[in-house]
Amino acid sequence: MARGLRRRARGQRPDRRRPRNRHNDSRGAAESRRARSHRAADRFAVTRNFRSGSTSITWMAPYFGYARSDKRRGGRTPVMGRLVADFAESAGIDHVIAVDLHSQQVEGFFHIPVENLSAVPAIADTLKSHLEPESVIVSPDAGRVKMASAYASRMGCPVAVLHKERLNGRKTAVSRIVGEVRARPCVIIDDMISTGGTINNAVEALIRVGAAGNFIVAASHGVFTSEARKNLNPIPPSGKSS
Template sequence: KRASAWRITAVLPYYCYARQDRKDKPRVPISAKLVADLLETAGASRALTLDLHAPQIQGYFDVPVDHLYGSPVLVEHFRHMKLPNLTVVSPDAGGVERARFFAKKLDAPLAIVDKRRVDVDVSEVMNLIGDVRRRSALIVDDIIDTAGTLVKTAEALAREGATQVYAACPHAVLSGPAVERIAKSIITEVVATDSVPLSEAGKKMGKIKVLSVADLLARGIRSIHEETSISELFI
């Protein structure tokens, strides 16, 4: 900005604080909006990001935002795997649209896990909507943080008769006990993109496969700076 750059594009493979996108409790900050304001104040005239937790975050910016998706990269990987009797599973109602995209592209049925908390101090009860008995299950989510929900979902699927459980997500944050939980779980493999660098513990664990989205982001950057259409990169 100080060097009089004509345009500054902020490339954000992982948009931090994206889950703090609304005020759902008293005195809770909307940090996703703050990050957008900070980027614009610093001089960003455009943003390029990948798999926002909530697409509405684009509205927090007063500059153009190009929102790309890593789903095609993940879908292509599982298409080549040719898992037998595959069912795509959304771990909650909010992720149904994302899971439906996978199910359509992989020509597989869709199942949904309904999470309910029976009381304040009583753990969640998971009910499955759909059939996974004697089938391979693919859990699709946008972020794996502590992996608590992921592991509980996998256990619920196993109880319902799933023969093997896989997981796919664009952002493998893997904070706290996540790596240990995945290592001890029944999950066969977690497939993620390299939007967040994988820790050494994650690399050594052996259950996590990382796919690159560098080509996708590079094509987006080229389209922006050559001022050509970027729409072909959108889902």
Template sequence: MRDDVKIFSGSSNPVLAEDVCRLLGLPLGEVMISRFTSGEIYVNIKESVRGADVYVIQSFCHPVNENFVELMVMIDALKRSSAGMINVILPYYGYARQEKQDSPREPITAKMVADVLTTVGAQRVITMDLHAAAIQGFFNIPVDHMTALDLIADYLRTKDLSNAIVISPDAGRAKTAERLATYLDLPVALMNKRRPKHNEAEITHVIGEVEGKVPIIIEDMIDTGGTIIKVIESLVEHGARPEVLLCATHAIFSDPAPQRIQHPAIQEVIVTDTFPIQKLHAPKLTVLSAAPLFAEAINRIHHNRSMSMLFAESSYQGCENGES
């Protein structure tokens, strides 16, 4: 990497940023972030960024709104410091679950976040496993939408999957489940659910033969874990083995998720570090590092190389067939 690449981290996930810098052989940029007594955010970039290719790593984890505003202030500071290119790495894109109106007079907050990022000065966004892939279209700047699916698949291949089945917990994850099933050469089943309100779900049907199978559930995120537990209990009721492998990219783990993932039917919970993983008493938890993916993305973007090489061969075949 040339000297004109600068990587900075907000307060949300500095460990991930440090891992990315270590893989690239670059120092983490020096920035001072503090709060006034009133709670307002102050940022001071402590090194020259004039003309540099700058990458800011910030995940919208708890406290979401604080981290969002902090990112906006950092981008503005970089823009006013004459940074050459401001690339924003959002390991987790917050407000992605508000990407459409499900009832009258609701906001489309995912679009608002895209507008604010662009207006304040972001010139490129790199993110991972959006809750809805269509959010890419909310931007008028380049968006690189990466996936942890290959990372998760590589880990699962180390296990005995001779009697496993991939489970999509809802219709929205069906394509992802099908891709994972293709990677692992496994059958796939689909859960049908409805949501009476936020963070609640009711399972209505199980589509597919799960009896006697080890379920591999693939999700984009685990928030409170309530929906997942209902999916697992429904699978067990339909004869699936209580040895669930629960996979997700984003480990939000809002209370009471840390307790729920101790469910006796869960054999292992496999997540990435797009969220800072707190020290949980969770022997079932396996955390895969997303740093190599982000480091490779930075390397390829900076050298104007194709991003498609980051994904498995089956991913390009999907793109050639019109999938995203």
């Protein structure tokens, strides 16, 4: 306050800068370091291809990890998805092929053609032989309803949706379940499994409402961070994963 008064006395504008958020700063710095490392490797590859006479470069990115950073989640948190898209174009890449992007809006970060392929047909066809009678496809949150519907259509199963509420910046809890899951085997689908927290919460919520003890978990991308083992271990032994 004293600083602001002194600035006003000298005819200057008060300091309106936001307080530093050390958590966001450190996370952003870590993401920036990882981004620089990947950008350097990709830039070398692109440059080498151009020097060898390539007229066009297609970036095959089956797992576009930065797609999860598609919006700001704090005052100083970078939107890494947009940053990597800008890098790709500045490096000379003119076509991107990805698989099951975390959100469709990531395609809008690019000004070059983006093909978002789906692994759902291949995974669904594999799961058919493991299905039990009366199985239900479960979307772990509202954002995966479209993917769950694609699985259900291909596998001939009904859909159930878990709705989550955010408890704080990092934790969520299932608030309600839409669909009939009581005494029925459940197939939980997602685009990726990172920490395993979403899957663990889904299994606990389904057990509470009386779902059968047999679970199949299917995801396009198995990232499995260091927290995944701790979060996935509590899943009942009868659960299955794919």
